[in-house]
Amino acid sequence: MIQKIEGAYPAFVLHTTNTTYLFRVRKTGQLEHIYYGSRIHVASADDLAEQHSVAQGNSIAYTQEDLDMTLEDICLEMSGYGKGDIREPFVEVVCHNGSTTTDFVYESDAITTGKPEFETLPGSYAKDDEVDHLCICMKDKNEGFVIELHYYVYEEEDVITRSTKFINESEHPVSLRRLMSNCVDFNEADFTVSSFHGNWIKEMQKKDIVLTAGKFVNSTFAGWSSNRSNPFVMASRPGCSEWAGECYGFNLIYSGNHYEAFEVSPFDKTRFVSGINPQNFAFALEVGESFEAPEAVMTFSKEGHNGMSQNLHAFVHNHIVRGVWRDKERPVLLNSWEANYFDIDEGKLVALAKKGKEAGMELFVMDDGWFGQRSDDKRALGDWVVNTKKLPNGLKGLADKINAIGMEFGIWVEPEMINVDSDLYRAHPDWALAIPGKDHSEGRNQRILDFCNPEVVDCMTEQMRQVFSSANIAYVKWDMNRIWSDYYSPYLPAEKQQEVNHRYIMGMYRMMKTLMEEFPQILFEGCASGGNRFDLGILCYFPQIWGSDNSDAISRLSIQNGYSYGYPMNVVTAHVSACPNHQTLRNTPLSTRFNVAAFGVLGYECNLSDMKKDELEEIAAQVALYKQHRATMQFGDFYRLQEGNIYQWMVVSKDKRDAVGMMLQQEVKPNEQYVNFRAKGLDAETKYHFYSLPFKHNVKTFGSLINAVAPVHVKQDGLLHNVMAQVVKIDGETEDVTIYGDALMGVGKNLKQGFASSGFNDQVRVMTDFASRLYFMEAE
């Protein structure tokens, strides 16, 4: 709900179910931010605003007519350069006369409902009655530039989004050097800022910093939203925990270079701005031209990080992810990459798919290697024609065979990239981003196609159209495997070279939108060497993203946990793979690999043809179990119960009738025998059957300790020991109780006592390093 408090200087109150956002027009025309937090009643904005009555020493008076304030020490909705506010600006321009000073003041406002589509960028979407819209028009007193500030209020999800449009209504061309999407000023300091950093196979590592002074910037120049610094950030008030306390979450619907800065001023006010990274950015606007900044997302919760995450999970599901796949259960897939890498042919792929089918998998994905002369990662990107040596019957021949087995068929593409060793490059050397006549620094032996050039976008769109319609293709993994260097578009003139990254991103979005609309039935999965472009922009087109090339279950704990702060788990895909793991060489139990991957969208990526019979049986049982709880796992509410040596996660179905929990122990700690599983999100009044599934321990888990009970001496790893390992299976502990929801959430389930060397029976919970358990909670 949006309310305008009329008056000579109006105020605007934006209410969601549990939050309020308030600002007013100052008598000097700036927009003064007054409040963002828990929902409040607002009778008068003026009575709630900060009280200024005398000028500060050593500060700039915006005007001699109004000496009671300086723009440096006031909370603002937006701010430019040069009129006294020396904090992070919202907008930066270079005017025709060289000046960088702007002076934006309130001009008009309009309140409507509904969410119009942006012209150049993706954005949130909603039915008209789901979102209220406020547009404030600001005009620059010096040159006449116009800035539209748009606010969209998603009441039910407690989310407000903002976007900005700059219109050059001056009489001269202008160079736009920065246009932020969001600016939130707080008249306090000491926020804990959490941001998510990493690298390849190490995405979304949460880092916290307490900001008492100075500036903290979370940004990327990788060319993409990147695995280096995700655009999602949080700001928590002192004392905020997972379950209680006040916390803000911010994100940006954008896939290029982004920028999020928190700055504490010497007056102890904190400013947050976010938008396109101004580094190496400039956009030339002729008279009458305009520029759209990406949409920013913000939420507030007084129920800790969990409350903030629940808001964003609902928002991303309801208003970012779209298309038929949004609410459709995602298939269990088998991907060929870690099974075969580039060494694929029809025979191998069909054999692998058959094994997948036997285990209950539903979708077979042929990864890299199927096109042109693609025998390794040095060639053929750009040549999207099937390699008939590997696939003599073409894509259709293979797809038909996979369909005949009873599985859907999917493929891998990387349509934004080009290898110098490709027919495409030989035909169009000027289609890659590179500085003509200069050495180019490559990444994974490849270059980025020049998506600033509409002809390149159209050509690649057409190539993909041909591929996607050449066979019965149910799924596409859209990959992208390098970061930016040598920023330069041969298509653009010299004076537009700082527009390259943003123009590329707009071209890329155009291609994604076209193909997603033309092939609505295809399940698209975004990928960028794993999570190098995991953002809300991509999620507007693709309902799921490969979270990381790292499929090691232990590495995945912090990666998936990191994503869960800002993204629902049904947009994060996760695969069970072979051990030793190909990224870490770590061995983890097959059960643990499944238990962790099942909390994302589950897939398998390993050579089932090489696996032992008992492993295949275990995998088939996992797939069957997952399907039984798939609706809960993919569309339930996700909770981070515990992080650290012991990780606990939980998912609860929307109707609270079905829940699944996971407990994982990274390292055995001696004589730490008691673990409590304290549930969340259940119905207090309902009785739940809390149970785990029966399983057996391998005799060898106990090593030579077996001699404490064996009637004859067993030599460790000797013949007898090996035979025993085949035939003797030892019952593991199980849980099986019926408990009220409030008790499960209050007391928690005290799990069976852990092993600590002094005794063992089937009531003792034996967990080696990296062992884990699933617990099921079903309403009676």
Ligand code: GLA
């Ligand atoms: C990237 C992806 C992998 C795989 C390879 C294929 O690294 O992240 O999953 O598809 O490319 O080359």
